[in-house]
Amino acid sequence: MQIIVLSAMGQDTDQPYIDRVLSGDLQAFSVLVDRYKHMVLTLALKILGNREEAEEVSQDTFVKIYQVLGTFKGESKFSTWVYKIAYHRSLDYVRGHKRRIETMSLDLCPPTQDSTFGDILDDLEARDKSAIIDTALKQLSAEDGILITLHYYEGLTLKEVGEITNMAPNTVKVRLFRTRKRLAELLRDRVQPENTYRYGAK
């Protein structure tokens, strides 16, 4: 896993490299690849669930980005444009191989129980939060994982996340709220197993 802070990067830092690529500087493109390859791979891996395929699709994504770089008009952030291409190429790959991505975790979400976010937070304080949350995040569906990663890791706005995933900002907002609840349920099962037992006994 790699921790990268991309928030400081933006259109101002990407545009000079884009211009250099368009004038034939191949090495300038490697800077853009290095900058976005982690998120592109993460998105592809969440959708495809297979590392080799995700690497292949990610590389293919960058080749495509290179080919159509001239069509980038700067109407959105370059990162949003890159992630949108990565997201849709991964979905195309899944469809091309007649597979489906998991999108139904919210429907499986159990009803809210008597423990609140506050209770769970208190219990988490005493434990290894990151490890527990990391495990819970991996239990989310591909789509929910992508929404969480784009919004909370990359710091994209609801509108930008919606632009990438072809969802209305309000839909993204509702889905993120439900995903937070779903995560809370998953975490409660881990940090308050006695509640899970009580719930099961009802």
Next chain:
Amino acid sequence: MEQNEDDKWEALLRDSVRMTGLEEPSPNFTASVISKIAALPVPSGKIVYKPLIPKWAWAAMAVCAGVLLPFGLWKTSGNGTSWMFFEQMEGLAEYHAFAKIFKMEVSEGFLYGMVALAFFIFIQVFVLKSYWNKRSVLY
């Protein structure tokens, strides 16, 4: 109160997601991409639209129109000459497949069906054009 808890939970989630980080690509990831694009032409800064109907198709349609139009004009001129050019060519008219098409009798329903089909194909050209335009921006 509940809103406050949700905010705390959101903050914790944000921190945790950032701590978890992103996937690490293979060490030769960038080199592989660069080697793949090395053989490609330098991308153009201008948008090059590929026409939905290629030039050769327009040329074919022009040839068809050029051949069919005189037949239509010949018929409407009323100079007593048959509009069927092939009928004037003894022997050939009986066997020429093109001439047989014009002699063919079809029902009204079939004709309406063909007109409707042509209309929907015409509409579809614009729908497809719009679809591919959007896609070309994406890809």
